[in-house]
Amino acid sequence: MTQNELVAALDIGGTKIAGALVDSAGRILVRAQRPTPAREDGDTVMRAVEQVLGELTGSSLWSRVRAVGIGSAGPVDASRGTVSPVNIPGWRGYPLVDRVRGLSGRLPVELIGDGVAITAAEHWQGAAQGYDNALCMVVSTGVGGGLVLGGKLHPGPTGNAGHIGHISVDLDGDPCPCGGRGCVERIASGPNIARRALEQGWQPGPDGDTTTAAVAAAARAGDPVALASFERAAQALAASIAATASLVEIEIAVIGGGVAKAGDVLFTPLRRTLRDYATLSFVQNLTVTPAMTGTDAGLVGAAAAALGSGTRMKAGAPA
Known part of the structure; x- marks a missing residue:
């Protein structure tokens, strides 16, 4: 890819559909x-x-675009070019790649899950840059993730590899909407942190705010029930990170998403609890750190996927 060439990126989620030329x-x-x-x-x-x-193709820069990358809420099936996002019920096995290819003038299109897209962004420009083996997680309304192995993004055959939110960490835990039981997402996602705090007797302030951010604020103020809910979430995350590290020898776990904005309320118990699970010699030095790429991570990661699908990035990016 020459310096003047560009890629188009799409970030598709349940709240917004974003696009960019990158x-x-x-x-x-x-x-x-x-x-x-x-x-x-x-x-x-x-x-x-x-x-x-339409806005992107209407740009005067569109003639320089050489590929399209899509990061979509999942599950996705990159082998078929289809998407079935849990939070977009109208799309089940939807042929998104074919539709986008037709709208883009038959350009190459690369599809990955949104967790994999954020992983690509963090490896290219964020906290995982320079690491050959990394797990990147999004802890928000749901819990997703992706892997970098051997210095390269590892999306897997369908584009869903690293979907850590649906690893079971509690064999007798609550049923998860995915059909499993005791999944990380059922314990550590934002809505479930808030739900558990309320069930255990946490009382919101005068404004009645029951969001995860409000629970985090209460935890920072020392509320024991709010602290316990974050401790439980941290334990679930630690167990899943340690399991992943034991399986594929990651060096770093990067955590982004709305729940990660809780800061030390999450990361202090997470790092402490990780020592209880990551006990083998080859995982004891695992680093856990917040993500760096922010709200543009999905677009940057989709662009990285397009660039890596047969083009070349600048130094420091996944090939």
Whole structure:
């Protein structure tokens, strides 16, 4: 890929559909965004994607675009080019890659899950840069993730590898909407942290705010029930990170998403508890750190996937 060539990136989630034109250094040159009509039928959702792509293709820079990367809420199936996001019911086995390829002038299209996209972003420009083996996690409304192994993004055959949120860490735990039981997501996601705090008797303030951010604020103020809910989430995350490290020998675990914004309320018990699970000699030095790429991570990661699908990035990026 020459310095003048660009890629297009799409970040598709239950709240918004974002698009961008991105250069080989990861700079976003053009942006477009629409709300996701997540409760509408599949064609209506696709029209929002078409509007975003329409803004991008209408840019004077579009002639320099050589590939398209898509990071989508999952599950995705990169082998088939389809998506079935849990939070977009109108898309089940939806042929997103074919649709985007047709709208983009038959450019190459690379599809990955949103957790893998954020992993690509963190490895390219964030906290995992310079590490050959990494786990990157998003802890928010759900819990997702992705892997870098041997210095390269490892999306797996369908683009879902590293989906750590649905590892079971409690064999007798609560049923998870995925069909499993005791999943990390059922314990450590934002809504479940708040749910558990409320069930255990936590009382919100006068404003009635029951969000995870409010629970985090209460925990920082020393509320024992709020602290216990974050401790439980940290324990689930630690167990899953240690299991992953034991399996594939990661060197670093990067954690982003809304729950990670709780800061020390999450990371202090997480690092402490990790010592109880990561006991083997080859995982004892595992680093746990917050993500760095912020709200543009999905777009940057989708761009990284497009760049890595047959083009070359600048030094420091996954090939």
